Amino acid sequence: MSGLLELSGLTVAFGRRGARPVLDGVELSVGEGEIVGVIGETGSGKTTLARTAVGLVPARSGRVVFDGREISGLRGRALRAFRRSGRLSYAFQDPLRALDPELTVRRAVAEPLAVAGDLDGAEIAARVDEALETVGLDAARLGDRLPGAISGGQRQRVLLARAIVTRPRLLIADEPVSALDASNRNRVLRLLDRLRTERGMAVVVISHDLSSLAGIADRVAVLYRGRVVEQGPVREVFGRPLHPYTALLIASAPSVRAEGGPGAAALRPSAEPPAWTAREGCVFAHRCPFVIGSCRTAPASGPVGERRTAACHRVPEWRGLVATAQGPPELVAAAGETHKKAGRPPALSRASEKG
Numbered sequence: 001m002s003g004l005l006e007l008s009g010l011t012v013a014f015g016r017r018g019a020r021p022v023l024d025g026v027e028l029s030v031g032e033g034e035i036v037g038v039i040g041e042t043g044s045g046k047t048t049l050a051r052t053a054v055g056l057v058p059a060r061s062g063r064v065v066f067d068g069r070e071i072s073g074l075r076g077r078a079l080r081a082f083r084r085s086g087r088l089s090y091a092f093q094d095p096l097r098a099l100d101p102e103l104t105v106r107r108a109v110a111e112p113l114a115v116a117g118d119l120d121g122a123e124i125a126a127r128v129d130e131a132l133e134t135v136g137l138d139a140a141r142l143g144d145r146l147p148g149a150i151s152g153g154q155r156q157r158v159l160l161a162r163a164i165v166t167r168p169r170l171l172i173a174d175e176p177v178s179a180l181d182a183s184n185r186n187r188v189l190r191l192l193d194r195l196r197t198e199r200g201m202a203v204v205v206i207s208h209d210l211s212s213l214a215g216i217a218d219r220v221a222v223l224y225r226g227r228v229v230e231q232g233p234v235r236e237v238f239g240r241p242l243h244p245y246t247a248l249l250i251a252s253a254p255s256v257r258a259e260g261g262p263g264a265a266a267l268r269p270s271a272e273p274p275a276w277t278a279r280e281g282c283v284f285a286h287r288c289p290f291v292i293g294s295c296r297t298a299p300a301s302g303p304v305g306e307r308r309t310a311a312c313h314r315v316p317e318w319r320g321l322v323a324t325a326q327g328p329p330e331l332v333a334a335a336g337e338t339h340k341k342a343g344r345p346p347a348l349s350r351a352s353e354k355g
């Protein structure tokens, strides 16, 4: 059965020919009413994935199919008409930059409907009130304010109201909670869950915050350097990651780490700079403590069980190596170390990458 949104072999590159793709053969499917999380470190391509899916960035190759129609092939007027329809909606990452500072809340939310041109003024006003109410904002009190005169949490909800005012079948929300405090974060997450339950709306949530996704996502896709290295049901992926990169991400997020799962020290990547371009092999090979020859030369992909994929040649044997500390010497050495610094381990910062 095909999903509502199907990305297949999606490759995107910016700039000169031959530049390393920002997205490289991405496969992702989102079903009706499903919540899918996309996680990965800064620069892994999450926003580019969202922007390509909604037609803001052209794909170099591969396909984006929404509701049975190929979007990646649309150009000019046909693409504009599809985007105006608002059936596939995108809530941008940064509300302060995404909202016009000179448009009141009411006008900002009304804009997608005004652009679509299907409704008269009274109908638009009613839909705007409905959208603001859905996100828990008081239209009478806040409707005439400018973005600069409301709180960060309210701005985030205005952005969501604007994204759902067209009653989309799928919403892609780019880091919808990253700038919010705990209470606003929970409010926005509950809202996304409610939209799915009450309207059957599918949601793709891009987030750095694994614990947020653990609470609402059905499935999760892990992006690293433009490739989906693992995907599957969120409980399974967070509970028993099958790609060493996923394990590293999760080990660095104690709030979602399963009891007894490998710690970040045991997974500390090799500090060696990459000696090859990872186009053919695994994109994590240059950082992976479990690397073997084939990781550098052959793509590893494919299903691991019915609903999971993990692009790793050493699934599941690397997990056994961690458990018994019988891995390669650098792993055993790494396993004996502890990260003295609190917070994000150096392994996940872009500074540690040279390739």
Ligand SMILES: Nc1ncnc2c1ncn2[C@@H]1O[C@H](COP(=O)(O)OP(=O)(O)OP(=O)(O)O)[C@@H](O)[C@H]1O
Pocket: 014, 015, 022, 040, 041, 042, 043, 044, 045, 046, 047, 048, 049
């Ligand atoms: N329009 C563009 N032109 C050139 N390079 C771009 C463009 N957009 C994105 N990139 C590059 O593509 C890579 C992926 O960027 P992207 O914003 O998709 O990552 P991300 O995972 O969303 O990061 P973050 O979590 O920081 O938002 C980065 O190296 C970025 O500099």
